[in-house]
Amino acid sequence: MKMPAFRRLVFLLPICLLTACASIPRVDRSLSSPDQSSRVKYLVLHYTVTDTPRSIHIFTGHSQGQASIHYLLTDAEQPVIHGIVDESRAAYHAGSDSGWKNDRQLNLTSIGIEIVNAGWVDGPNGRTWAPFPEKQIDTLIPLVKDIMARHHIAPEHVLGHSDIAPQRKQDPGALFLEAPCGGRPGAVAGRSRRGKPTHSIRGRTARPCLVPAQIGAAWLRRPAGR
Numbered sequence: 001m002k003m004p005a006f007r008r009l010v011f012l013l014p015i016c017l018l019t020a021c022a023s024i025p026r027v028d029r030s031l032s033s034p035d036q037s038s039r040v041k042y043l044v045l046h047y048t049v050t051d052t053p054r055s056i057h058i059f060t061g062h063s064q065g066q067a068s069i070h071y072l073l074t075d076a077e078q079p080v081i082h083g084i085v086d087e088s089r090a091a092y093h094a095g096s097d098s099g100w101k102n103d104r105q106l107n108l109t110s111i112g113i114e115i116v117n118a119g120w121v122d123g124p125n126g127r128t129w130a131p132f133p134e135k136q137i138d139t140l141i142p143l144v145k146d147i148m149a150r151h152h153i154a155p156e157h158v159l160g161h162s163d164i165a166p167q168r169k170q171d172p173g174a175l176f177l178e179a180p181c182g183g184r185p186g187a188v189a190g191r192s193r194r195g196k197p198t199h200s201i202r203g204r205t206a207r208p209c210l211v212p213a214q215i216g217a218a219w220l221r222r223p224a225g226r
């Protein structure tokens with residue numbers, strides 16, 4: 001049965017007064033200024049050092065430490081970009097000791113992307129780094145470019161975690177700079193015809209992507225381990 005409009009108002013008014021309805025100020029949004037910018041100045045790339053289920057567990061607030069991220073990129077056959085924290089809000093990915101040039105506490109001024117990747121293991125033959133699947137990098141690059149464009153992030157402000165916390169962090173790691181993307185199945189493993197190195201990922205060869213070049217960035221520091 002439909003309640004008449006007047007009775008509905010009488011019924012709702014006390015509830016509204018008891019809750020926040022009455023205290024929300026009305027803001028006129030019809031005015032604007034061109035003199036403003038995004039609070040986002042940096043884009044920081046990470047690897048997770050674990051698999052996708054564990055990464056989701058960690059970055060959705062189920063781990064001991066306080067860690068969160070704007071985007072989590074999986075390593076599935078068809079990689080998924082999970083948007084976990086809204087870009088308008090700070091995520092806790094950079095660390096309180098993070099810094100770049102004169103800026104500190106980069107959680108407040110950055111967007112973070114965690115890439116699912118196992119990181120490295122030390123063995124008898126030295127350190128081995130986990131490769132990045134080609135499709136993962138092919139998915140990452142448009143995401144990076146889109147974020148850069150929307151927030152007017154300068155190419156030199158696309159950084160690795162190892163750039164902004166060099167004492168503690170190695171990510172996104174030694175193989176990231178030359179991760180494969182846009183694979184050419186006919187390429188020769190080891191060296192391309194022009195003499196450039198190629199990678200073999202899951203039985204398929206691909207040219208090195210040179211991720212910084214793809215996004216127009218001159219990487220300022222090479223990730224630790226090179």
Ligand SMILES: [Zn+2]
Nearest residue numbers: 046047161171
């Ligand atoms: Zn990191």
